[in-house]
Amino acid sequence: MALHKLTASLFAVMALIAAAVIGLTGTASAATADNGHQSFAAQAKQAGLTSTEAKQLQSKVDGYLATQGGKQVAANKIELAGKGEIVVSLPGERYARDLTSAAGTRAACPYENFCMWTGTGFTGTQYNLWQCQTYALSNWNGPGSWSNNQTPGTRARFLDRYRNTIYTTPGAYANNGNYNWAPVWYVVPC
Structure with a gap:
């Protein structure tokens, strides 16, 4: 069971207990507990x-x-504790789009971010990384793409399973629409 599902289940149980204590109906409390979904x-x-x-x-x-x-x-965005975000592409769509914006437009690679995509040509799920730290990649295997839109001259490093540098990007601004993520286990965007 995914951690957030377990947390949501625990929250729902606590809400039902609280509802019984203060005399609310379990149905109303369960609806409140599941409001995010x-x-x-x-x-x-x-x-x-x-x-x-x-x-x-x-x-x-x-x-x-x-x-x-x-x-x-x-619905399609995950915040990575103040260090980045993941924008998941919608079923049947090539490009990730930001559903939190009024227009729901294609997600851009924001300035001062290092962005990665699971597909070539800046398609698929998009990672926007803005904190200078080591990010572990999970299940990134095959062709994808990246864009270095950080401050001018900033370089990102790609590391192998032993944390050896296998590639350093050109200084920002730079991008690659067809990059093989298979040997990359970690990314350090700065």
């Missing part, structure tokens, strides 16, 4: 996803939460 489902529906696609998206988000940690803050 309800708003994510509503956001997915507003983005044009069917209920099946919304479940596929949530399953994908749950997978990233299990391997990368963080907190789900939107």
Whole structure:
């Protein structure tokens, strides 16, 4: 069971106990406990996803939460504790898009970020990293892409399983639309 599901289950149980103590109905408390997932489902529906696609998206988000940690803050976005974010591509779409923006437009690589995509040509799920630290990659195997949009001259390093540098990017701004992530186990964006 994913950590956030376990946490949500524990929260729901605590809400039901609190409801019994203060005399509220269990149904109202359970709805309050699950409000975050309800708003994510509503956001997915507003983005044009069917209920099946919304479940596929949530399953994908749950997978990233299990391997990368963080907190789900939107139907397709995970915040990595103040050090970056993951924007998950929607089912059937090539590009990740920001559902928290008014227009729900394609997610850009923000200035002062090192961004990585699971697909070539800046497609697929997008990681925006802004903190200078070592990030472990999980299940990144094969072709993808990256964009170094940090302050001018800043270089990112890609490390192998033994944390040896195997590639250093050119100084910002630079990008590569077709990069093989297979040998990369860690990324240090600065």
